[in-house]
Amino acid sequence: MRFTVGWLYPDLMNIYGDRGNILTLLQRARWRGFDPKLLELGRGNAKEMEDVDVFFFGGGQDREQALVYEDLLEFKQPPLERAVAGGAQILAVCGGYQLLGHYYQTFEGERFPGIGLIDVRTEAGKQRFIGDVVIETDIAGLTPKTLVGFENHSGRTFLGPKARPLGRIVLGHGNNGSDGMEGCIQGGVIGSYLHGSLLPKNPHLADHLIRAALRRRGVDELSRLDDSAEMSAHEQILQRAERR
Amino acid sequence: MIRKATAVWAGKATGVVSRITRRGGGTTLPGDIARAIDPHVLTKLSQDLKQGSVVITGTNGKTTTARLISWLLEGAGNTVVANRAGANLIFGVTAAAVNQAGPDGKLRADWGVFEIDEASLPKAVAEIQPHATLVLNLFRDQLDRYGELESIAKKIEQALSALPETAHVILNADDPRVAEIGLSLARKPTWYGLDDASVAQKELPHAADARTCPRCGASLIFDAVYVGHDGVYRCPNGDFQRPTPEITATDIKLDGFDSLEATIAGTRIAMPLGGLYNCYNVLAAFAAARTLGLTPDRIAQRLQTFKASFGRQERIDYRGRKIVLVLSKNPAGFNETVRTAIDLAKGRKFIIGLNDRKADGTDVSWIWDVDFEQLKGKAEVVIPAGIRAHDLAVRLKYAGVKAEEPQTDPARALDKLLELTKEGDSVHLLCTYTAMLDLRAELVRRGSALPYWET
Ligand SMILES: [Zn+2]
Numbered sequence: 215m216r217f218t219v220g221w222l223y224p225d226l227m228n229i230y231g232d233r234g235n236i237l238t239l240l241q242r243a244r245w246r247g248f249d250p251k252l253l254e255l256g257r258g259n260a261k262e263m264e265d266v267d268v269f270f271f272g273g274g275q276d277r278e279q280a281l282v283y284e285d286l287l288e289f290k291q292p293p294l295e296r297a298v299a300g301g302a303q304i305l306a307v308c309g310g311y312q313l314l315g316h317y318y319q320t321f322e323g324e325r326f327p328g329i330g331l332i333d334v335r336t337e338a339g340k341q342r343f344i345g346d347v348v349i350e351t352d353i354a355g356l357t358p359k360t361l362v363g364f365e366n367h368s369g370r371t372f373l374g375p376k377a378r379p380l381g382r383i384v385l386g387h388g389n390n391g392s393d394g395m396e397g398c399i400q401g402g403v404i405g406s407y408l409h410g411s412l413l414p415k416n417p418h419l420a421d422h423l424i425r426a427a428l429r430r431r432g433v434d435e436l437s438r439l440d441d442s443a444e445m446s447a448h449e450q451i452l453q454r455a456e457r458r
Numbered sequence: 459m460i461r462k463a464t465a466v467w468a469g470k471a472t473g474v475v476s477r478i479t480r481r482g483g484g485t486t487l488p489g490d491i492a493r494a495i496d497p498h499v500l501t502k503l504s505q506d507l508k509q510g511s512v513v514i515t516g517t518n519g520k521t522t523t524a525r526l527i528s529w530l531l532e533g534a535g536n537t538v539v540a541n542r543a544g545a546n547l548i549f550g551v552t553a554a555a556v557n558q559a560g561p562d563g564k565l566r567a568d569w570g571v572f573e574i575d576e577a578s579l580p581k582a583v584a585e586i587q588p589h590a591t592l593v594l595n596l597f598r599d600q601l602d603r604y605g606e607l608e609s610i611a612k613k614i615e616q617a618l619s620a621l622p623e624t625a626h627v628i629l630n631a632d633d634p635r636v637a638e639i640g641l642s643l644a645r646k647p648t649w650y651g652l653d654d655a656s657v658a659q660k661e662l663p664h665a666a667d668a669r670t671c672p673r674c675g676a677s678l679i680f681d682a683v684y685v686g687h688d689g690v691y692r693c694p695n696g697d698f699q700r701p702t703p704e705i706t707a708t709d710i711k712l713d714g715f716d717s718l719e720a721t722i723a724g725t726r727i728a729m730p731l732g733g734l735y736n737c738y739n740v741l742a743a744f745a746a747a748r749t750l751g752l753t754p755d756r757i758a759q760r761l762q763t764f765k766a767s768f769g770r771q772e773r774i775d776y777r778g779r780k781i782v783l784v785l786s787k788n789p790a791g792f793n794e795t796v797r798t799a800i801d802l803a804k805g806r807k808f809i810i811g812l813n814d815r816k817a818d819g820t821d822v823s824w825i826w827d828v829d830f831e832q833l834k835g836k837a838e839v840v841i842p843a844g845i846r847a848h849d850l851a852v853r854l855k856y857a858g859v860k861a862e863e864p865q866t867d868p869a870r871a872l873d874k875l876l877e878l879t880k881e882g883d884s885v886h887l888l889c890t891y892t893a894m895l896d897l898r899a900e901l902v903r904r905g906s907a908l909p910y911w912e913t
Contacts, residue, residue, distance in 0.1 A: 234823065237826065281675045366821060414856065
C-alpha cells in the first residue's frame with residue numbers, strides 16, 4: 215500500500231533537524247511493508263497534494279518564514295483544508311504550528327494572519343524558551359503517555375475552544391509558559407513546539423499519525439516494531455526530567 | 459599602566475592555579491579576572507604587539523586556520539600570541555594575551571592570531587583593531603546559544619564596517635551568507651574561493667541552510683557545491699551571485715585525512731592535512747599571509763611541515779589501533795568528515811561521539827541533518843558514544859547503519875573498540891567538542907595520549 219508523506223517547504227522550513235520526522239514516518243511505513251513516498255511541497259502550485267497521507271510542516275528562521283507566508287495563503291490553504299476534511303493528518307512544529315493558526319503577532323504589534331486551520335493564536339514574547347520538554351498526553355491508545363522533545367521559541371501560543379492541548383507539561387515551557395499546556399490537537403492536525411526531532415524519540419506518536427491517516431484506506435492496526443533503541447532515547451530524557 | 463599590570467598579574471596567578479588544579483588548562487579564567495580589574499586590558503595588550511593582529515571567525519575551521527597562520531608567521535621568524543580552541547570568547551582571547559605578557563604587564567610579541575566566536579566578533583574587533591579579519595563561513599551551529607544566523611551575520615557586518623580603511627577584510631566568496639556581508643560593505647574585501655569542478659558535488663547536502671537569495675528570496679542555483687552550502691551559486695533573477703574570487707584554489711588533490719595538494723594563486727601547495735574543508739582553511743590562511751607580507755614560495759615551503767592542533771585530525775596510537783580524532787560539530791562539518799573518512803580515507807571503523815553540553819550545543823536535533831546514510835553498507839564497526847549516544851543510535855538506525863549498543867561512558871566506548879578491532883586497524887573518532895575531550899581524556903588516562911595543554 216502506498217503511504218505518502220508531504221513535506222511543506224523542505225528547503226525553507228527545515229531547521230532543528232526536521233528531517234528526522236520525515237525519515238521516521240517513511241522508515242516506519244517501509245518496515246511494515248508499505249510503499250512509502252516523499253512529496254516535497256516547495257513554493258508554487260502543488261498538484262499531488264490530495265495523495266498525501268501525512269503532512270509535515272516544520273520551523274524556519276524569520277527570513278524563510280516570511281518567504282513561505284504568501285505562498286501558503288495562495289497555493290496551499292485550500293488543498294490542505296480538503297486533505298484534512300478527507301482524513302489526512304498534519305504534524306506542524308514551531309513556525310509551521312504558528313502559521314496554521316489564526317495569526318502571529320510580532321513584538322511591535324503587527325499581525326500576520328495564518329490559515330486558521332487550527333483554533334490557536336500566537337504572540338511574540340520577550341524571553342526565548344529553550345530546553346528539554348516532557349509532556350503527558352491523553353491521546354487515546356498512546357503508550358507510553360509521555361512525549362519528549364526540545365523547545366526553542368519565543369512565540370506564546372494560546373488555544374481557542376475548538377483546539378485541545380496535545381499534553382500537560384512535566385518539564386519545560388510549552389505553548390506559552392503560563393498555562394502548563396503544550397501543543398494542540400484539532401481533528402487531524404497536531405501542532406507542537408517539540409522538535410528535537412519529535413517523531414524519532416516518540417515512535418508511538420509517529421505510529422499514531424500513520425494509523426490515523428491510513429484508517430480511511432481500511433488499515434486498522436499496524437504491526438509491532440522493535441522500538442527499544444527509540445525508547446532508550448525517550449527514557450533518557452524522562453530520567454533527566456526526574457533529576458530536575 | 460599600573461592597572462593593566464595588576465590585571466595581568468592577577469590573571470596570570472589565576473592561570474597558574476587552575477593549571478595546577480587541572481581545571482582544563484586555565485584557558486579562560488585569567489581573562490575574566492584581568493578584565494574585571496582593567497576592562498581595557500585587551501586593547502592595551504593588543505597595542506603592545508609589534509606588528510598587529512589577525513582575527514579569524516566563522517562556524518567551521520577557525521582553529522585550523524588560526525593555527526596555519528601562526529605556523530606561517532613563526533616560520534618567518536615572528537613571535538606569535540594565540541588563543542586555544544574552545545577559548546574563543548572575549549575572555550579566552552584576553553587570557554591568551556595575559557598569559558603571554560611579561561612580569562611588567564607588557565606583551566612582547568610580533569603578532570597576535572586570535573580565533574573568535576562569531577557572536578563575539580564585534581567586541582573583539584573593536585578592542586583588538588586587527589590588521590586583518592577573516593570570515594570563513596556561516597553554517598547553522600548551536601542555534602540554541604545564539605538565536606539565529608541572520609542576527610549573527612548583521613553583527614559581523616557591523617563589526618567589519620567599523621574597521622579603519624587600512625585594515626584588511628578577507629572573505630570566503632563561496633559562502634552565500636559571507637558574500638552577502640561582504641557585498642554590503644563600503645570597502646572592497648579580498649575574496650577567496652575554490653575553482654575545481656573535479657571536487658564538486660552536484661547537489662546540496664541536506665544540511666545546506668543558505669539556499670535563498672538574500673535580495674529577492676528566490677532559491678539559489680548552484681553550479682558547484684564544495685562544502686555544505688559553499689560553492690558557486692547565482693540567483694535565477696540575476697541580482698546576486700558569487701563574487702569573483704581573486705585568490706583561488708585549483709587542481710585540488712585529496713588523500714583522505716593525510717594530505718592535500720592545490721594550486722593557490724599560481725603556487726603549488728602540498729601539506730599533511732586532508733579533506734576539502736581544509737582546502738578552504740589553507741586558502742584563507744594563504745590570503746591572510748599575503749597581506750602580512752609573506753611570499754607565496756615561503757608559504758608553500760612552510761606548509762609542507764604543518765602539524766594539526768589537538769582534536770583536529772590528531773593521530774593517536776591506542777594499543778596498536780591507529781586512531782584519527784576528527785572534531786565534527788555541526789551538520790556541514792559532520793557531512794564533510796564522514797565523507798572524507800568513508801570515501802577518501804576508506805575508514806571502516808568508527809566511534810561517533812555526541813555530547814550536549816554548552817560547548818556542543820544543548821539541542822542535538824541537528825544530527826538528523828547529517829547524512830549518516832553515507833556509512834550504510836560500508837562501515838563495519840560503528841560505536842555510538844557520548845552523553846547522547848542513544849539519540850545517535852536512533853539516528854543511525856533510521857539511516858540503515860548497523861551500529862553497536864550506545865556507550866555513554868567513554869571508558870566503555872574504548873573497551874568496546876578494543877573488543878571489536880585488532881592491532882593495525884584504522885579507527886576514526888568523529889566527535890562533538892566535549893565528546894572529543896572526554897574520549898581523549900580517557901586515552902590520556904590509559905597512557906596513549908598527552909594532556910592537551912602539553913600538545
Ligand atoms: Zn535574487
